Amino acid sequence: MVRRIPRLPASATPALADVSSHEAPDDTTSLDVPEQLLTPENSRSETSSNNENASTDDKSAGRRRSTRVARASLQATDALPESPVKNNEVAASSSQAYVDSIAKSRRSHSSLRHSIAVMENSLRNGTALPDDDTTTDDHPMVPDTPISNSSQELPSTDLKTSLQERTLRQRVEKALSKDEEEKPSPKSAPKAYSRGSVRRSTRLSLVEKATGLLERSSSVLGKRQRGNKDVDRRASLRPRNVAPVEEEAPSPAPKAPEPKKRRVSESDLAKLQEKKEDTPPATETKPAVSQYKPKRWLTHGLYTGQEPTDSPPKQRKSKNSAKASDTPLQRKLLPMPMFAGKRLIQNGRDYKIPFDIFNPLPPGQPKPDEWRKTNKNVFVGDAAAEWKANKNLELSTCMCEEETGCDENCQNRYMFYECDNGNCRLGPECGNRNFNELKARTKAGGKYNIGVEVIKTADRGYGVRSNRSFEPNQIIVEYTGEIITQFECERRMRSVYKNNECYYLMYFDQNMIIDATRGSIARFVNHSCEPNCRMEKWTVAGKPRMALFAGDRGIMTGQELSYDYNFDPYSNKNVQQCRCGAENCRGILGPRPKENVRPKVVDDKSKAKTAGTKRKLSEADDASSGPGKKRKTLKPKSIKASVKKVVKKATTTARGKTATKKTVTKTTGRAASASKKDVKLPTVKSASRVKATVKQPARKNAKSTKAAPKSPAKSPSKLNRPSAETKRKILAAAARGTGGRGSKTTKKSPSKPAAKSPKKSPAKAKAPAKSKGLGNSVKSAAKNVVRAVRGTKRPT
Numbered sequence: 001m002v003r004r005i006p007r008l009p010a011s012a013t014p015a016l017a018d019v020s021s022h023e024a025p026d027d028t029t030s031l032d033v034p035e036q037l038l039t040p041e042n043s044r045s046e047t048s049s050n051n052e053n054a055s056t057d058d059k060s061a062g063r064r065r066s067t068r069v070a071r072a073s074l075q076a077t078d079a080l081p082e083s084p085v086k087n088n089e090v091a092a093s094s095s096q097a098y099v100d101s102i103a104k105s106r107r108s109h110s111s112l113r114h115s116i117a118v119m120e121n122s123l124r125n126g127t128a129l130p131d132d133d134t135t136t137d138d139h140p141m142v143p144d145t146p147i148s149n150s151s152q153e154l155p156s157t158d159l160k161t162s163l164q165e166r167t168l169r170q171r172v173e174k175a176l177s178k179d180e181e182e183k184p185s186p187k188s189a190p191k192a193y194s195r196g197s198v199r200r201s202t203r204l205s206l207v208e209k210a211t212g213l214l215e216r217s218s219s220v221l222g223k224r225q226r227g228n229k230d231v232d233r234r235a236s237l238r239p240r241n242v243a244p245v246e247e248e249a250p251s252p253a254p255k256a257p258e259p260k261k262r263r264v265s266e267s268d269l270a271k272l273q274e275k276k277e278d279t280p281p282a283t284e285t286k287p288a289v290s291q292y293k294p295k296r297w298l299t300h301g302l303y304t305g306q307e308p309t310d311s312p313p314k315q316r317k318s319k320n321s322a323k324a325s326d327t328p329l330q331r332k333l334l335p336m337p338m339f340a341g342k343r344l345i346q347n348g349r350d351y352k353i354p355f356d357i358f359n360p361l362p363p364g365q366p367k368p369d370e371w372r373k374t375n376k377n378v379f380v381g382d383a384a385a386e387w388k389a390n391k392n393l394e395l396s397t398c399m400c401e402e403e404t405g406c407d408e409n410c411q412n413r414y415m416f417y418e419c420d421n422g423n424c425r426l427g428p429e430c431g432n433r434n435f436n437e438l439k440a441r442t443k444a445g446g447k448y449n450i451g452v453e454v455i456k457t458a459d460r461g462y463g464v465r466s467n468r469s470f471e472p473n474q475i476i477v478e479y480t481g482e483i484i485t486q487f488e489c490e491r492r493m494r495s496v497y498k499n500n501e502c503y504y505l506m507y508f509d510q511n512m513i514i515d516a517t518r519g520s521i522a523r524f525v526n527h528s529c530e531p532n533c534r535m536e537k538w539t540v541a542g543k544p545r546m547a548l549f550a551g552d553r554g555i556m557t558g559q560e561l562s563y564d565y566n567f568d569p570y571s572n573k574n575v576q577q578c579r580c581g582a583e584n585c586r587g588i589l590g591p592r593p594k595e596n597v598r599p600k601v602v603d604d605k606s607k608a609k610t611a612g613t614k615r616k617l618s619e620a621d622d623a624s625s626g627p628g629k630k631r632k633t634l635k636p637k638s639i640k641a642s643v644k645k646v647v648k649k650a651t652t653t654a655r656g657k658t659a660t661k662k663t664v665t666k667t668t669g670r671a672a673s674a675s676k677k678d679v680k681l682p683t684v685k686s687a688s689r690v691k692a693t694v695k696q697p698a699r700k701n702a703k704s705t706k707a708a709p710k711s712p713a714k715s716p717s718k719l720n721r722p723s724a725e726t727k728r729k730i731l732a733a734a735a736r737g738t739g740g741r742g743s744k745t746t747k748k749s750p751s752k753p754a755a756k757s758p759k760k761s762p763a764k765a766k767a768p769a770k771s772k773g774l775g776n777s778v779k780s781a782a783k784n785v786v787r788a789v790r791g792t793k794r795p796t
């Protein structure tokens with residue numbers, strides 16, 4: 001931005017003229033110089049005039065002027081440390097000299113620029129002195145950059161002039177550089193730096209320029225002192241015409257010349273090898289393999305209240321620290337929740353875990369005193385010898401592949417044979433080694449591995465619960481005890497267990513019985529009509545073994561274990577009421593109804609399973625009948641009815657009264673005979689009283705028949721024996737009516753013609769009537785017996 005100051009007329013007041021002259025900035029020689037070229041006289045007169053004016057003029061003007069003068073003089077003295085008079089003298093001599101003098105005196109870049117500009121103008125105008133236009137350069141706001149100068153140049157300047165200008169400029173710059181080289185001084189640095197090469201914004205004020213210059217100079221100086229770091233500055237920030245000073249790198253120490261590489265010949269190699277062989281084998285240096293540190297897991301530090309001691313936790317343990325320290329080892333269990341751990345331990349809080357885990361009962365649970373525990377089957381008495389004699393070792397080898405393992409299609413599994421290395425080639429991949437797994441668990445010990453506990457139930461005596469979860473079909477516990485013969489079983493039932501309420505007998509194999517009175521915990525497992533486990537007999541290494549397996553739904557922690565006894569009471573005497581509480585409870589500890597019996601396809605399995613049904617004393621009686629003997633299974637309704645009758649009978653027996661009827665339950669073999677023994681018939685004394693009432697039907701009963709003949713005539717009973725004539729008629733009718741017997745009869749009495757037949761047809765009709773009458777008479781006789789018994793028992 002160019003601001004022109006109008007030239008003042010000569011008639012202008014001295015004050016104003018003074019102002020114009022004094023307002024010129026000190027660092028730039030006034031452009032009025034050509035007109036008012038400074039001479040010692042001028043300057044002196046001016047100064048004096050100023051002084052004079054200051055003394056003579058009115059106070060206000062003088063004051064103002066004096067102030068300005070003072071400022072200007074101050075500025076001049078600040079900016080021009082050397083005598084301005086000297087400079088003026090040099091300037092007056094010639095333009096070149098003027099330039100040199102200014103350069104020497106001021107050492108200011110701006111002044112030199114200004115001088116150059118002046119020179120250029122003078123050349124352009126053909127005069128040594130600048131024209132009016134030059135006044136522009138005098139203004140402090142006029143930039144003194146080449147750009148600003150060039151911007152002032154007229155576009156119409158011919159090439160010649162411009163060339164002259166350039167050469168002059170170059171000359172001046174050369175002179176300056178020479179001068180600087182001749183007189184190196186700390187002050188020259190900023191000059192060199194600002195030597196007409198830096199482009200600056202025309203909008204910058206002088207103050208800004210000055211401060212910028214100072215900063216640059218100081219920074220440059222500082223950097224030079226620090227070793228000319230400005231060399232590394234960005235090219236855009238570096239002074240353009242200052243060649244980057246090359247740092248003198250410290251000359252490295254002279255290196256010893258490298259020895260020439262010798263060519264290795266084959267002979268040399270051979271020598272080397274010989275040397276190697278001669279020298280003892282040095283310890284082989286292992287190749288540097290990056291060894292990763294093993295990951296260390298924090299065992300403490302994250303939770304509070306977990307450490308058993310107050311000692312500060314150690315992050316690392318030295319080798320001997322474990323031996324040296326007396327503190328107990330840290331717990332390996334998962335710590336309690338963070339922050340609240342200590343408080344929880346101290347105060348306690350009820351909480352519910354989201355899933356079932358190991359949860360054993362607290363100590364002090366009631367235990368049966370009479371229980372003698374054994375986890376192995378023990379042959380007692382003749383059982384071992386009998387077992388060996390009847391031993392029928394069946395072999396089974398599975399053909400399973402490794403891909404499938406011994407799954408449900410495994411032949412051994414299907415046959416209830418456990419796989420082992422003898423009958424299975426899969427090894428650990430085999431999935432049919434339940435008893436082996438159980439053995440490992442038992443060997444490991446601990447409540448979790450055992451997984452079951454005895455509990456006291458409300459109404460069924462003791463029971464067994466799980467203290468952990470079991471997978472579906474996972475083996476839980478083996479049913480072990482004493483293996484006894486049937487004879488031994490009978491003996492025990494009669495003598496040892498005769499007063500017992502609970503029996504722990506189970507049919508095992510080869511007519512042997514497991515008596516778990518002394519046995520494993522499995523003996524406490526109760527019956528349920530809707531069980532969660534099942535008892536299975538397996539052949540393990542050629543020997544039968546029984547175990548409790550989890551059902552198809554698995555077992556959760558805390559569940560009471562149960563299986564279906566499939567109890568075969570054989571005698572209603574042994575029927576017990578079931579208290580399993582299941583929806584489909586059968587009501588008694590009896591066998592399953594027929595509809596629940598497994599289909600024939602799984603007969604082998606069911607056979608194996610039913611081998612483990614519970615039996616009581618009567619089973620020993622029935623066992624002699626053989627496993628193939630069919631038994632009539634009672635339906636639930638009939639069982640319930642029979643139970644009622646048995647209970648009724650039991651109550652009457654308890655009252656001292658005798659039962660009058662036989663048990664309704666149809667039993668076979670010895671069981672039937674046993675039930676016969678149970679029925680107590682009326683005593684003789686009572687029978688004598690019945691004499692009068694019991695007649696013909698009582699013949700079926702030995703005792704009642706005795707009474708009947710005593711008074712046959714007195715008895716009006718229709719149960720009199722038929723006469724000979726009646727018998728004949730019946731036989732004749734039968735011979736006519738029925739095929740076989742009739743034919744026989746006809747053969748026996750061919751003489752009797754068919755003419756008799758119509759007559760005998762009523763006789764034929766009479767026969768069933770008689771038989772019906774017999775049945776009724778038996779029933780009525782029985783009723784009479786009951787009445788008679790009651791009557792006798794009632795002393796009245």
Ligand SMILES: C[S@@+](CC[C@H](N)C(=O)[O-])C[C@H]1O[C@@H](n2cnc3c(N)ncnc32)[C@H](O)[C@@H]1O
Pocket residue numbers: 459460461462463501502503504523524525526527528576577578579580589
């Ligand atoms: C092998 S023991 C079972 C353990 C027996 N609870 C105990 O305390 O020793 C069989 C006996 O338990 C009783 N029992 C088992 N399950 C029963 C059930 N569901 N209802 C009633 N009594 C049951 C019967 O007295 C049965 O004779």
